[in-house]
Every structure is written in structure tokens, then in C-alpha cells.
Amino acid sequence: MLRNFKLAAKLNLLLIAIFLTTIIAIGLLLSFLLERNAERIVTEKALLLIETMGSVRHYTSTQVNPELASRLETESQFLPQTVPGYSAREVFEELRKRPEYSDFFYKEATLNPTNLRDKADTFETDVVTTFQQESSLKEKIGFRSLPSGDIFYIARPLAVTKESCLRCHSTPSAAPKSQLATYGDQYGFGWKLNEIVGAQMISVPASKVFEDARSLQWTAIGIVTFFLVVALVVLNLFLKWTVTNPLQAMAQLARQISMGDMSGEFPQASHDEIGILAASLNRMKVSLQMAMEMLNPDASQDTTS
Structure with a gap:
């Protein structure tokens, strides 16, 4: 699942x-x-x-x-x-x-x-x-x-x-x-x-002492929960901007390339793992384009002329 x-x-x-x-x-x-x-x-x-x-x-x-x-x-x-x-x-x-x-x-x-x-x-x-x-x-x-x-x-x-x-x-x-x-x-x-x-x-x-202790417990849990929720939201946004959105863009470009559209370029906005992946995909696209030209030189010549 x-x-x-x-x-x-x-x-x-x-x-x-x-x-x-x-x-x-x-x-x-x-x-x-x-x-x-x-x-x-x-x-x-x-x-x-x-x-x-x-x-x-x-x-x-x-x-x-x-x-x-x-x-x-x-x-x-x-x-x-x-x-x-x-x-x-x-x-x-x-x-x-x-x-x-x-x-x-x-x-x-x-x-x-x-x-x-x-x-x-x-x-x-x-x-x-x-x-x-x-x-x-x-x-x-x-x-x-x-x-x-x-x-x-x-x-x-x-x-x-x-x-x-x-x-x-x-x-x-x-x-x-x-x-x-x-x-x-x-x-x-x-x-x-x-x-x-x-x-x-x-x-x-x-009873009063234990009630105060329980009240303090729930207050502390509430504060910790608030900061954890904030951390969860911030981490979610960070992952969305740095991981999921770039991966989705790469997946879309890869889909276009698989259908023969070589006009796209994988954006390399950083030098982290996502940037390295984008650079590798760009090199792969160039290699794929060269391989296709070698397999179909006539199409390459028609394109040059």
C-alpha cells in the first residue's frame, strides 16, 4: 500500500x-x-x-x-x-x-x-x-x-x-x-x-499539588506540541522546495524526453544531491541525443540543413 x-x-x-x-x-x-x-x-x-x-x-x-x-x-x-x-x-x-x-x-x-x-x-x-x-x-x-x-x-x-x-x-x-x-x-x-x-x-x-502537576504537564505538552507542529510544517516546506518539487520537475522533463522532445533542460540550481542528479540527467540527455543522431544520421543531416 x-x-x-x-x-x-x-x-x-x-x-x-x-x-x-x-x-x-x-x-x-x-x-x-x-x-x-x-x-x-x-x-x-x-x-x-x-x-x-x-x-x-x-x-x-x-x-x-x-x-x-x-x-x-x-x-x-x-x-x-x-x-x-x-x-x-x-x-x-x-x-x-x-x-x-x-x-x-x-x-x-x-x-x-x-x-x-x-x-x-x-x-x-x-x-x-x-x-x-x-x-x-x-x-x-x-x-x-x-x-x-x-x-x-x-x-x-x-x-x-x-x-x-x-x-x-x-x-x-x-x-x-x-x-x-x-x-x-x-x-x-x-x-x-x-x-x-x-x-x-x-x-x-x-489533590491540589497533583492537579497543579497535571496542569503543568499539559501546559508543557502543549508547548512541545506547538513547536513540533511548527517544525513539522517548516520541514515539510523545506522538503517540498528542495526535494519533491525538483524531483517532480525532473520527472516531467524525463517524460518529455522519453517522448522525443529534447528541448528541455534539467535545472541545476544547487550543488547538493538534487543538483548532482540534475547534472547527471543533463549529461544523459546529451548522450541520448548523440546516440540517436548516430543511429539516424539522415535525420541529423536534415536537421542541420
């Missing part, structure tokens, strides 16, 4: 095939690179935030709690500011009041919390259970689908590492009176030393 096509059509088919292959290859490569970059962006954001919350927890544990711990027995209501997890959550909630962070979430998801706002949901329970079953696992990352869109999360295990933590979480009888007055004696007890009781979780919205 291709043998019946003209040279210009064959060249165009080849160029279109190269064009489409290039676009597909660039699209796949861009998709891979931009997705990796989007993952890196959300991971960096999540890591920065979870490290910051870890610093808040450490500050509360070492600076705030020692100053307020003695008041837990005398106050009528529990002082949640002494709890590292509470401080981290409150700091993060202040951050979320800024529009650009409104879809970010921080939670110290706990299986048996004192404050029920820290109660782990089904997904978070699975994460905590994984940490309990794999004690060597120090971090878990991944994506989670929510009605609002996909989010990227980082989770780290929360374990009871200090005896002082058991003051509020071992048995109700050992707990401060203010804690029992505020939260009751039903939740947050029975913890054991070195037991993993929850997971520190930070969630970063990923």
Missing part, C-alpha cells in the same frame, strides 16, 4: 509517526517526573510539620509540664496545657486558621485516649495496630482517600516511654483529681510502660 503513495505522503507519514511517538514519550516522562516532584513536595511539607509538632511536644514535656504538674492535684479542672499532645494539637489548630493550611490535619490518634477527640478512627486504628505488630517500624507514609480528596499522611508511633506518663494513665486511683473531675475515670487508663498506644499523624492535602 505504501508503495502507491507519493514521496511527500511517505515523508509526512514518517514525520507524523515520529511526532506522535515524541509526544507520547514526553508525556509519559513528564507524568513520571512531575508526580515524583509532587510527592516530594507534599512529603517535605508533612515532614516539616510533624517535626515542628515534635518540637512542641518536647517543649511542653520539658518546660511546661514541670511548672504546672504540682497544680494538677489542687486545681478543680485539669490543666490540659501540661499534656504534650494537647499543646501540639492546639498549636496546629491555630495554624489551620490560615486559609492556606485549612486542609492540613494533625492528630495524635490513640486507641484509648483520655480526651475523646484523640480517639483513633478505623483507618488510624489500623495504623496504630501496624506499629504495635511491627515494633521496628518507626514511620509509615502513604496516601489516604477522603471525600474532600486524596491526602498524604505521615504517621509515627507514640509509646509510653516515661514512668511519669503512667501517673495519668495507669489506674484511676493514681490519676490526679483534676483529671478525674474533667475527663472521668472511664477513658485513658490501663497503659503500660513502653507500650505503643497511638500514632502521631500529620495529613497534607495532595
Whole structure:
């Protein structure tokens, strides 16, 4: 089938095939690179935030709690500011009041919390259970689908590492009176030393980042497509002016010569391969004309006379 096509059509088919292959290859490569970059962006954001919350927890544990711990027995209501997890959550909630962070979430998801706002949901329970079953696992990352869109999360295990933590979480009888007055004696007890009781979780919205990456991908593909189309048109015109048009003219002259019309001349406008071909055809025409004169001298004499 291709043998019946003209040279210009064959060249165009080849160029279109190269064009489409290039676009597909660039699209796949861009998709891979931009997705990796989007993952890196959300991971960096999540890591920065979870490290910051870890610093808040450490500050509360070492600076705030020692100053307020003695008041837990005398106050009528529990002082949640002494709890590292509470401080981290409150700091993060202040951050979320800024529009650009409104879809970010921080939670110290706990299986048996004192404050029920820290109660782990089904997904978070699975994460905590994984940490309990794999004690060597120090971090878990991944994506989670929510009605609002996909989010990227980082989770780290929360374990009871200090005896002082058991003051509020071992048995109700050992707990401060203010804690029992505020939260009751039903939740947050029975913890054991070195037991993993929850997971520190930070969630970063990923949908917007990936949407931006896809938008950038299509923009880049559009720009590349535009320049490839321009290159295709320019190359087509170049081939038409330098190859196909001269070949068509030579074919027409060759047809005339084959019918006995020797008046034409193959134009040699360049010294490239097409020019060399034109010169060769001119020499062939002269040789053919001489051969015909030798075969028919009478006709040659009549022409001279």
C-alpha cells in the first residue's frame, strides 16, 4: 500500500509517526517526573510539620509540664496545657486558621485516649495496630482517600516511654483529681510502660499539588506540541522546495524526453544531491541525443540543413 503513495505522503507519514511517538514519550516522562516532584513536595511539607509538632511536644514535656504538674492535684479542672499532645494539637489548630493550611490535619490518634477527640478512627486504628505488630517500624507514609480528596499522611508511633506518663494513665486511683473531675475515670487508663498506644499523624492535602502537576504537564505538552507542529510544517516546506518539487520537475522533463522532445533542460540550481542528479540527467540527455543522431544520421543531416 505504501508503495502507491507519493514521496511527500511517505515523508509526512514518517514525520507524523515520529511526532506522535515524541509526544507520547514526553508525556509519559513528564507524568513520571512531575508526580515524583509532587510527592516530594507534599512529603517535605508533612515532614516539616510533624517535626515542628515534635518540637512542641518536647517543649511542653520539658518546660511546661514541670511548672504546672504540682497544680494538677489542687486545681478543680485539669490543666490540659501540661499534656504534650494537647499543646501540639492546639498549636496546629491555630495554624489551620490560615486559609492556606485549612486542609492540613494533625492528630495524635490513640486507641484509648483520655480526651475523646484523640480517639483513633478505623483507618488510624489500623495504623496504630501496624506499629504495635511491627515494633521496628518507626514511620509509615502513604496516601489516604477522603471525600474532600486524596491526602498524604505521615504517621509515627507514640509509646509510653516515661514512668511519669503512667501517673495519668495507669489506674484511676493514681490519676490526679483534676483529671478525674474533667475527663472521668472511664477513658485513658490501663497503659503500660513502653507500650505503643497511638500514632502521631500529620495529613497534607495532595489533590491540589497533583492537579497543579497535571496542569503543568499539559501546559508543557502543549508547548512541545506547538513547536513540533511548527517544525513539522517548516520541514515539510523545506522538503517540498528542495526535494519533491525538483524531483517532480525532473520527472516531467524525463517524460518529455522519453517522448522525443529534447528541448528541455534539467535545472541545476544547487550543488547538493538534487543538483548532482540534475547534472547527471543533463549529461544523459546529451548522450541520448548523440546516440540517436548516430543511429539516424539522415535525420541529423536534415536537421542541420
